[in-house]
Amino acid sequence: MLFFMETFIGGLMAGVMYSLVALGFVLIYKASGIFNFAQGVFALFAGLALYDFIAEGGWFFGLFGFTLPIWAGIIATMGVMVIVAWLVERVVLRHLVNQEPIILFMSTIGLAYVMEGLGDIMFGSDVKPLDIGLPQGASDFLLDSFNLYVEKLEVVAAGTAAVLVIVLAIFFQKTRIGRALRAVADDHQAALSVGISLNTIWVIVWSVSGFVALVAGIMWGSKSGIQFSLSLIALKALPVLILGGFTSVPGAIIGGLIIGVGEKVAEVYAGPFVGGAIENWFAYMLALAFLLVRPQGLFGEKIIERV
Amino acid sequence: MFYREAGQFKTSYDADQAVFPILQDRVVIYAFAFIAVFVVPFIINDYWANAILLQFLVYALAAIGLNILTGYCGQVSLGTGGFMAVGAYASYKFVTSFPELNYIVVVLLSGGVTATVGVLFGLPSLRIKGFYLAVATLAAQFFLIWLFNKVGWFFNYSPTGMIVSPPREIFGFQITGPEATPAARYLFCLGFVGVFALAAKNIVRGRIGRNWMAIRDMDIAAELIGIRPLQTKLMAFAVSSFYIGVAGALYFGVWLGSAEPTEAFDINQSFLVLFMIIIGGLGSIVGSFMGAAFMVLVPILLKNIMVDGFDFAVGVAKHVEVTLLGALIIFFLIVEPHGLARLWQILKEKLRRWPFPY
Numbered sequence: 284m285l286f287f288m289e290t291f292i293g294g295l296m297a298g299v300m301y302s303l304v305a306l307g308f309v310l311i312y313k314a315s316g317i318f319n320f321a322q323g324v325f326a327l328f329a330g331l332a333l334y335d336f337i338a339e340g341g342w343f344f345g346l347f348g349f350t351l352p353i354w355a356g357i358i359a360t361m362g363v364m365v366i367v368a369w370l371v372e373r374v375v376l377r378h379l380v381n382q383e384p385i386i387l388f389m390s391t392i393g394l395a396y397v398m399e400g401l402g403d404i405m406f407g408s409d410v411k412p413l414d415i416g417l418p419q420g421a422s423d424f425l426l427d428s429f430n431l432y433v434e435k436l437e438v439v440a441a442g443t444a445a446v447l448v449i450v451l452a453i454f455f456q457k458t459r460i461g462r463a464l465r466a467v468a469d470d471h472q473a474a475l476s477v478g479i480s481l482n483t484i485w486v487i488v489w490s491v492s493g494f495v496a497l498v499a500g501i502m503w504g505s506k507s508g509i510q511f512s513l514s515l516i517a518l519k520a521l522p523v524l525i526l527g528g529f530t531s532v533p534g535a536i537i538g539g540l541i542i543g544v545g546e547k548v549a550e551v552y553a554g555p556f557v558g559g560a561i562e563n564w565f566a567y568m569l570a571l572a573f574l575l576v577r578p579q580g581l582f583g584e585k586i587i588e589r590v
Numbered sequence: 591m592f593y594r595e596a597g598q599f600k601t602s603y604d605a606d607q608a609v610f611p612i613l614q615d616r617v618v619i620y621a622f623a624f625i626a627v628f629v630v631p632f633i634i635n636d637y638w639a640n641a642i643l644l645q646f647l648v649y650a651l652a653a654i655g656l657n658i659l660t661g662y663c664g665q666v667s668l669g670t671g672g673f674m675a676v677g678a679y680a681s682y683k684f685v686t687s688f689p690e691l692n693y694i695v696v697v698l699l700s701g702g703v704t705a706t707v708g709v710l711f712g713l714p715s716l717r718i719k720g721f722y723l724a725v726a727t728l729a730a731q732f733f734l735i736w737l738f739n740k741v742g743w744f745f746n747y748s749p750t751g752m753i754v755s756p757p758r759e760i761f762g763f764q765i766t767g768p769e770a771t772p773a774a775r776y777l778f779c780l781g782f783v784g785v786f787a788l789a790a791k792n793i794v795r796g797r798i799g800r801n802w803m804a805i806r807d808m809d810i811a812a813e814l815i816g817i818r819p820l821q822t823k824l825m826a827f828a829v830s831s832f833y834i835g836v837a838g839a840l841y842f843g844v845w846l847g848s849a850e851p852t853e854a855f856d857i858n859q860s861f862l863v864l865f866m867i868i869i870g871g872l873g874s875i876v877g878s879f880m881g882a883a884f885m886v887l888v889p890i891l892l893k894n895i896m897v898d899g900f901d902f903a904v905g906v907a908k909h910v911e912v913t914l915l916g917a918l919i920i921f922f923l924i925v926e927p928h929g930l931a932r933l934w935q936i937l938k939e940k941l942r943r944w945p946f947p948y
Contacts, residue, residue: 383927388721575714
């Protein structure tokens with residue numbers, strides 16, 4: 284039972300990490316209908332940029348001879364992500380307004396290639412340990428009182444994700460920009476006609492998802508170092524997305540938890556019978572099974588088709 | 591001036607409905623075919639065959655297959671790499687289990703096996719649509735690769751997990767294995783690609799193809815005018831997977847000679863083929879060829895320019911290549927979202943009126 288609890292909690296925590304990436308997808312999909320495959324690379328890029336601002340091996344240290352304190356590094360990285368968002372809007376999206384979704388999707392894959400290549404050229408492709416002072420190791424409290432082994436870092440990640448969702452919810456529901464974002468998500472043309480600037484909104488949304496990517500990059504980077512494979516977590520986030528529904532923020536979180544737990548439990552209990560390493564495809568099969576019952580995902584908007 | 595069909599009268603339905611109704615098109619195509627069949631085999635060498643021509647032919651075939659599904663029937667699939675793996679492993683099993691079997695039959699049978707698997711993974715397409723389906727097809731990709739990695743039966747329990755293509759002959763010429771000449775392998779692939787491209791062109795402009803396009807444009811409306819979505823979509827999945835399976839068999843057997851699932855058939859293959867049909871043009875057979883040529887040649891060109899021309903280190907050149915390729919893809923999508931096929935069409939329109947602009 285204890286072992287099951289540990290597996291279960293481990294799954295939940297892994298799920299939170301997936302959710303962090305999936306959140307970025309949902310934000311962009313909601314506001315612009317673009318399926319942004321580059322989200323994983325965004326997380327990698329943000330992590331690399333942050334590393335370079337705060338670590339002694341980075342560019343910033345090489346140029347100026349000192350490193351930024353962590354808080355300033357995070358703010359500077361935010362700045363980098365805003366610039367990236369602005370560039371993406373300027374160079375790519377502006378020219379592709381009104382194109383078919385698949386064209387936009389492919390252009391984000393192109394974007395992922397560009398950012399991956401640039402990231403490698405600019406920052407090098409070796410694994411970089413990211414240490415911003417997040418607690419490491421097992422949680423003593425849980426270990427002592429319940430005999431459960433849970434990583435502190437994962438608890439922090441779960442807390443961060445919760446805070447992030449609340450902040451995003453407030454941002455979407457209570458602020459002027461949030462209202463504009465929801466209007467754009469509802470209907471591009473209607474939003475334009477009441478004077479909302481699509482271009483500005485897109486820059487904002489891509490910046491916000493850049494921020495989410497930064498958080499994901501920090502969490503994943505603290506866990507396993509910043510490395511190329513970070514860009515592949517996008518592939519982990521996809522089943523989370525279709526399970527939760529492309530358009531739902533809570534869906535991304537709950538989908539992530541379901542996938543995380545399902546994956547871990549299946550790997551531990553069913554994996555040995557079929558030869559193991561089923562984590563790669565189990566999430567997809569689980570999501571596929573869910574989709575057959577609910578084609579729009581758990582919380583996605585119902586797809587109504589008319590002739 | 592040179593490209594004008596004035597004066598070419600058609601006196602029969604056959605002539606009117608030919609694949610290339612315009613004389614100049616026919617001349618160009620025949621010239622291409624002549625060069626491809628009678629000139630290239632005599633000047634081909636190992637480098638050209640392995641690095642460029644075989645790669646181009648195999649990917650062109652896969653691109654036609656995916657274009658049938660995505661371009662004509664509107665079902666986005668990211669499982670191409672997985673289906674190519676099915677074709678490759680099926681051909682391996684047929685070749686090793688029935689050594690006397692003609693290799694052409696082997697390739698066709700592997701296409702058939704892949705078609706069956708494709709239909710199986712196409713079943714959800716009836717309920718799941720758009721990007722949900724695209725992500726669902728990733729299930730096929732990851733599951734199939736895992737299967738070929740884990741189940742020893744598929745690779746005959748070879749200790750490395752690799753599959754190696756044994757030597758086989760057609761009409762006395764070796765076409766697989768290390769002894770095969772580049773010309774024989776090239777002609778074998780060319781034959782398949784030529785026949786299958788022609789077949790695809792004729793399928794998509796017939797009743798079946800029109801059904802597919804109706805489903806693509808709006809499946810509910812198509813259902814209302816009497817097209818059965820179940821049969822039509824599954825047909826598209828079957829035909830498309832057949833093509834991709836044949837491409838996979840050629841990819842493994844004739845081009846590479848040996849393969850290992852995680853490297854040769856990973857998700858990047860799926861993206862690569864998808865890029866080919868997007869860059870080449872969705873819903874165009876000629877576009878599939880152009881897209882395959884683009885995605886095969888441009889990386890080689892970039893690499894040659896950077897490594898030989900500017901003395902870049904190979905590692906750096908690889909990153910620069912990826913960056914430039916991504917940028918080029920975005921550039922082409924912005925300039926012409928309908929792909930190279932559309933550019934070709936525009937060019938032909940211009941040529942018709944040349945030297946007058948209107």
